[in-house]
Amino acid sequence: MSYMENAIQSPEGATYFSLGHRPKCETIFQFSNFPIPNATIYIYVKKCFVLLMILSATNAFAQKGSQVTVKKTKIEILNADLFTAEKIKDVEVRKLKGNVQFKQEDMLMFCDSAYFFGEKNSITAYSNVRITQGDSMTLTGNRLDYDGDKKYAIVKENVVLQDRQMTLTTDRLDYEMNKKVAFYLNGGTITDAENRLTSKRGYYHSKSHDLFFRKDVELINPEYTMNCDTLQYNTVSRKAFFHGPTTIQSKDDYIYCETGxxxxxxNIAQFGKNAFLxxxxxxxxxxxxxxxxKKSFGKAVGNIRVKDTLEKxxxxxxxxEHFIDKRKTFITKDVLVTKASENDSLFMTGDTIRSAYDSTGKYRILRGYNHVRVYNKEFQAACDSLIYSFIDSTIDLRIDPVFWFGAYQTTxxxxxxxxxxxxVNQVDLNQKSFILNKEDTLRYGQVKGRNMVAHFTDNQLRQIDVNGNGESIYYARDDDSAYIGVNKIASSNIKIYVKEQKVTRINFIQDPDAVLHPIKEANPLDFRLQGFRWRAAERPKNVADLRRQPAVVKK
Incomplete structure (x- = not known):
């Protein structure tokens, strides 16, 4: 619209000016199918695990607006208190002042003063300009440039667009009536009763029903503040899209994503690309x-990390999967749990890990299922069912469990x-208890009983209590550590004292039955108690080895 940039004479006097220099005035539009939706835009963020965003909008455009055909109709002058005509640079210009009124098809335009370019079928209007094409929306500003052939309107300076629910303010708003596209490029603000949205650019495409806010988008609500590069909303699908780095900050929660x-x-949301809550x-x-x-349900896929800095x-x-109301989480596929402490960390893997809270709602409980393995520098474990309680730091091993500490294996x-x-402070072995330690490639020290309790000091085994049906095989050595015999003992209850992972003394509490076999007469394969099962192949060697699935020694 280059003709609007030509120097022209104001109806108020003989001063010539361009679009960059004009008298201050006010412009008003009013029409029902202007392509900014009659909308309240708001987002609500759900506390703790995931983001909840609500963006509601209603299309305020008449059905006929999306079916506009391009046809040229002349702008009619209906009224003016003062009317003059002259030529400026060989262009016929009509100057109108006072109660000016124009008409084009079903659209009426009002203003205090205007230039009408009849040959170009265009208007430059000033002061109290108003365009009506319905009564649902009002647009005000300081100047209107309108091309009647292209049906292209530009409103500049102190632009305010209002409907019954929201207000848009900007310095310039362009509206292509035939294409049903409206946009601002120099910053705009949308406010309603609770929200304030600002962006450098804003677009609405009526034909595709897409609304875009781009560059430095910020949405401020009493509950949260959202910042993103691009916010896109479709009034038909009712879907809002986030593009580029996006943050949502509330009093207690913070969400980041780069697409979503x-x-x-x-009420379904999805956030991706470097997303975290x-x-x-x-x-x-x-x-x-x-x-x-609606289901109070969350799901995360791919490179998942759940971190609690308080619980380390x-x-x-x-x-x-996360069930928010129940505070339960289910994690699977290549799982690794790390529980840090001041001295060392505890690592755990399994096919599935479930996290929940106890009946008080204060303490977390972790459950591991299938191929569960545990690693710590001082001890390791394997089983098919594990419960870790944060209230007392106990590890409950079930379904074919095995626990290693130092040179000892317990089952x-x-x-x-x-x-x-x-x-480790204490290990309780319940039902069919068995402790093994390997003396050499063929010989094993063994303790068996109904129940056992292993006592530790500073992570070192110091005593084993056998309660019921106790049996023991102990390889005796001389002062030079050479084998002298095999001691096979049965006693209802046994106490075994250990120092530096070596047995120093054994007390047989009730009805002991002991036989010492000379080492030369003792075949090591004959000295294995019932239930003997050496499972060293299952023992994880380090954290990386946890995810290895070893061959399990059969019972």
């Missing part, structure tokens, strides 16, 4: 985070490990 969407009717001491990371508000806990995996139907700061 929210369905305003179904922070709520207090808890963090959730994942390639894709999904949330369903990190859970990694590839797939997770039982049920093993309960008591720890503090990832150090």
């Amino acid at each position: 969407w929210y369905h305003t009717e179904k 922070n709520s207090g001491s808890q963090y959730l990371y994942g390639d894709s985070l999904y949330y369903n508000k 806990l990190l859970i990694e995996g590839q797939y997770a 039982a139907e049920h093993i309960l490990v008591h720890t503090k700061n990832n150090k």
